[in-house]
Amino acid sequence: MTVQDQETGTADRRHPRALEPVTLVVLALLSVLGALIGLHMITTLGVSPNTSVIGALVAMLVGRVAFLGLVRMRSVHRQNLAQSAISGATFAAANSLLTPIAIPWALGRPDLVWPLLLGAALGLAIDVYVLYRSFGSRFLPADAAWPPGVAAAETIKAGDQGGRRALVLAGGGVVGLVASFFGLPMSAAGVALIGNIWALAMFGVGLLVSQYAPDHLAEGTTLSSLYIPHGVMIGAGLVALVQAGLLLARRDRGKADLDPSLAPAVAPSARTVEDDPTTAPTVSVEQLRRTMSTGYVLYVLGAVVLAAVTGVWADMPVLAVVGWVLFAAFAAIVHELIVGLAAMHAGWFPAFAVTLIFLICGLLLGFPTVPLAVLVGYCASTGPAFADMGYDLKAGWLLRRDNRPYTAFELEGRRQQLLASVVGFAVALGLVALLWRSYFADGQLPPVSIVYADTIAAGLGDPEVLRNLAIWAVPGALVQLLGGSKRQMGVLLATGLLVATPNAGWLVLAALVVRFVWVRRRGEQGETEMALVGAGLIAGDSLNSVGRIFRG
DSSP: OOHHHHHHSSTTOOOOOTTSHHHHHHHHHHHHHHHHHHHHHHHHTSOOOOOHHHHHHHHHHHTTOOSTTGGGGGSHHHHHHHHHHHHHHHHIIIIIIIHHHHHHHHTTOGGGHHHHHHHHHHHHHHHHHHHHHHBTSSSBOTTSOOHHHHHHHHHHHHHHHOHHHHHHHHHHHHHHHHHHHTTOOHHHHHHHTTSOHHHHHHHHHHHHHHHHGGGGSOTTOOTTTTTHHHHHHHHHHHHHHHHHHHHHHSOOOOGGGTOGGGOTTSOGGGOSOSSOGGGSOSSOHHHHHHHHHHHHHHHHHHHHHHHHHHTGGGGSOHHHHHHHHHHHHHHHHHHHHHHHHHHHHHSOOOHHHHHHHHHHHHHHTTOOHHHHHHHHHHHHTSSHHHHHHHHHHHHHHHHHTTSSSHHHHHHHHHHHHHHHHHHHHHHHHHHHHHHHHHHHHTTOOOHHHHHHHHHHHHOOOOTHHHHHHHHHHHHHHHHHHHHHHHHOHHHHHHHHHHHOOTTHHHHHHHHHHHHHHHHHHHTHHHHHHHHHHHHHHHHHHHHHHHHHHHHO
């Protein structure tokens, strides 16, 4: 019997605890490693690697140690807690905390760094709250793609079970590692083997257009300089918000719609899922509605605190400050939802570009420099941790879904993953607070923060910007409307246009073709094999990304 079986094989077994002494020490040490990796990568290369696979592999190795109780880390659920902590620390330190506070430094306002660190920490906390309370709903379902989460879960399963699936995963990992070493974005191919085909087809189209369109434009002109991708994202994002609103406006059909085991008196024909309760929502529409409403209120309160500690009120009249607070809260929650939807379907999220969209909106609204910098920092603090925690909860769901009774164990597992992530976030906050001055004094700022600061300083000198945004919002809205809320085709098209990674589009479309042909030949088994290969490619690409810290 495996360690997993020993710990979760019967109904009276409880999910391993994140705050058990041995587990907590491992989580804290991994969080330090993840935060340092994130800080180094975001300031040198401008990217944050997904360290989930690293955390899982380290936990596997630790579990082979036969003293100090470390053998308990052989549990796949403790390994899931480990990868949740390290990845949470990585994205929190790099994206949610250091990137926002670098903006005022780049603008020559170091006095705003500490106040904005407080605001970024509040944004991070609210971000995580909204994701945790909404994961498993019809809006953010557990059985959606979340490709990096699949990669982490399959890596953990392969280490626990071995056999053919381990060989397939390892083969994909080797290909991903070698190809990404030579500059190919193999995670793009990996997500295409896992995610929604329609959404990823639009993602691939967007990547190809962004790669080759500059060849047909005037020299030195790009799609981004014309604000075309931003306009497409604005249109798609607005429609996505309307679609989300319609979902929230639906009347809840009761607990039987969540999980058959929660309503045994209901006739079988009235239940949503009978054969597989793991695909039924665990969050009702009413709960989702309350979460989103509460999230917005919390963002408003966070913006009020931020306005007070940064002195925003001194730059604008009272009514303008009220408008700033409401808009800052709106930008924060919309930013996290758009980033989360892109991450859920494609495994990539355009956090930089979506933040830039709200920066442009702030410029159009005429916000002064300091309020605009604070707004952008607050907005930038949301989204990445939201997406990353979605990946982690997806990995946990895949590892827990075979346990019966399912619902109680799944919800307890999510709670423990939340605690593990909080350990990672706390470590990240502490390290950023200790190290930010040394990074900034040496000129090591995240490149995106410099772009934000330069854009704020320069303002909008071209009157054509608003017209371009309005024109290109129309096709973005139409594509999103055509695809519907489940496919998110407009958001993914805009994501491809904004990400603009060379050759990624070809890899996405080629992988989709291979997947289509293979699944037609092998049926459901072929889909499973493609998911394993895709997970391996993503894991290999992630290992290469983390390895760059040592090569650099």
